[in-house]
Amino acid sequence: MNEFLHQLASGLALGGVYAIMALALVMIYQATQLVNFAQGEMAMFSTYFAWKLTDLGWPYWRAFMVTVVVSFLGGVAIERIVVRPFAKAPVLASVIVFIGLALIFNALAGWIYGYSVTDFPTPFDGPPWFGQRYMSAHESGSVLVSLCVLMLVYAFFRFTPLGLAMRAAAQNPTSSRLVGIRVGWMLAIGWGLAAAIGAIAGMMAAPIVYLDPNMMAGVLLYAFAGAVLGGIDNPFGAAFGGFAVGVLENLMGAYVVGSEVKLSVALAIIVGVLVWRPSGLFGRRLVARV
Amino acid sequence: MSRILEVRGLRAFYGPIQALFDLDFHVGEGGVSALLGANGAGKTTTLRALSGLIRRQGDIRLSGKPIGALSTEAIARLGVAHVPDGRGTFTDLTVEENLRLGAYVRSDRNAVRRDFDRMFDYFPRLAERRRQQAGTLSGGEQQMLAISRALLMRPALLMLDEPSFGLAPMVVAEIFRILAAINRDEGVSMLIVEQNASLALDLADHAVLIETGRAAMSGPSQTLRTDDAVRRAYLGY
Secondary structure, three states: OHHHHHHHHHHHHHHHHHHHHHHHHHHHHHHHOOOOOOHHHHHHHHHHHHHHHHHOOOOHHHHHHHHHHHHHHHHHHHHHHHHHHHOOOOHHHHHHHHHHHHHHHHHHHHHHHOOOOEOOOOOOOOOOHHHOOOOOHHHHHHHHHHHHHHHHHHHHHHHOHHHHHHHHHHHOHHHHHHOOOOHHHHHHHHHHHHHHHHHHHHHHHHHHHOEOOOHHHHHHHHHHHHHHHHOOOOHHHHHHHHHHHHHHHHHHHHHHOOHHHOHHHHHHHHHHHHHHOOOOOOOOOOOOOO | OOEEEEEEEEEEEEOOEEEEEEEEEEEEOOOEEEEEOOOOOOHHHHHHHHOOOOEEEEEEEEOOEEOOOOOHHHHHHOOEEEEOOOOOOOOOOEHHHHHHHHOOOOOOHHHHHHHHHHHHHHOHHHHHOOOOEHHHOOHHHHHHHHHHHHHOOOOOEEEEEOOOOOOOHHHHHHHHHHHHHHHHHHOOEEEEEOOOHHHHHHHOOEEEEEEOOEEEEEEEHHHHHHOHHHHHHHHOO
16 A cells, blocks of 8 residues: 555656646647647756756756746747748648757757766755655655646736737737737747746656656656646646646556556557547537538 | 828738729728728728738828838737627637737726726626626627727727628617717727628718729718619618
């Protein structure tokens, strides 16, 4: 029983990372109906940036904040420079651009920082919280950070004029422009936010999966499975899906399929959901009006 | 009467296809101009060209300032509120959020709050449905919402694309009564596209008849109303 609870708890910790990664995917998906396959590598690159800062002796939280801000600006720049020219291109062209971006970030990280696996610091050191034995301090802290991100993102979209404008621009670009919203910038800000959230996901995942240029490949796949499971057009669903996939992955890895092939759990979830319930658990079924 | 909108030689294009040919017309300060014509004549296209939603050429001036090369967003920010055909409702957002988007570029919060109340006075049904998802409103309510959203921009010029489209006659009458009141009491200048020529001529002081992308006739509403050809073709008596 103890072992089971322990597996459940570590599932939740990584699940939080998947949840916010899934949220980043959904954010871009809602605005463009495209899945950003470079999201994971962008997050990995941000994480290396944070590692470099802590390596230079910066205190953790200062490095964390600076990384989030720089990632936001980087995300905006990527949208403006690389993604924007393909806004009217066919879907496949955009997919190729995303894959290209992923390869570029992967190669850049390897070139700059090398391919050796590195430790990444956690701000949540010390004994487990609240005297329990199932979850390490970092795992608890990681869940807490994930929940904070989810709440902040919710509050941003729900309560701020900019958040409202971004939702409007994603939903009805023409009407948005007619009330004076600069739709192009809303997309860029969306990319910035997704990159910033990805950076946080990377920094929370790195102490668990360790830092190397391929660290986010699995994470992105699980996040994608979470997003599909919850419904890729529904931020809440995607976040829930992320947590669910984290727990499922861990339990399956521990008790059913073994940790070597547990990545295939993600694929099984994706295929299963697409076959049985393509809109996801909480997604909206699209019914076209003719 | 000075002119809020002055259009000379307006041409517009859908891709390589030219849809408007050297259109001239104007909207007087505080006045209402109507664009009349059959289906496919180019009325909606004219509004879309003025808003910069499609490629256009020609001299377009808002209060004397050329706006023919500006982006849609910039034109909206200069005070052109366009209620598009199909009403352009943000269907997944609430009624209140739709209205807040109308006031998105404004920073005068207290005035915005007063304008909200004013819209709810004009259209009490919107007040009742404040928190409801806008996509669940009836067609008439969505038209009222679209007009309110546009008015919350405090526009210099309100452009309406077929506000009567698909609505019951009683609802149409109510909407036109309120439009007339808004024009009279608040001095909002309007450019209105209508299939229903008789309704539009009642509201407008100036009218343009468009046929296949060209201005077939223009002048004071009274002149068009009494023209035999217009009467037979568009007023139906």
